[in-house]
Amino acid sequence: MRLKSAIWVSAFLRRCTVEGIYGAILRKGAEEAGAVHVIVNHLDNTCHLFGPAPGGAHDDAGERRWIAEMTPPQTPADAMALLERRLRFDPDLWIVEVEDRKGMAGLTAIA
DSSP: OOOOOHHHHHHHHHHHHTTTTTEHHHHHHHHTTTEEEEEEEOOOSOOOEEEEEEOSSSOOOOOOOOEEETTTTTTTHHHHHHHHHHHOOOOOEEEEEESSSSHHHTOOOOO
């Protein structure tokens, strides 16, 4: 079963809070099926940017699949610039940012 984007984002941020990771919604997209992009800010002026995997954005179990669209040494400003360009074509996307010095906030990208 696929979760609506709004529910997934809420659950993701709640899980991050429980793990001591600060996160916030920078931009709300379509409640039901907006594409979710997550910036993992490492607090050293580098970040990872995760976006929906091409093709099927969900696996057979309904879990979201991710690709790493940006990896360090890219900065959060670089990630936001890319997402601002994407907003011109997809105004329904979500932008979430979390701060995780040591990891990727539990997200893993497919190869």
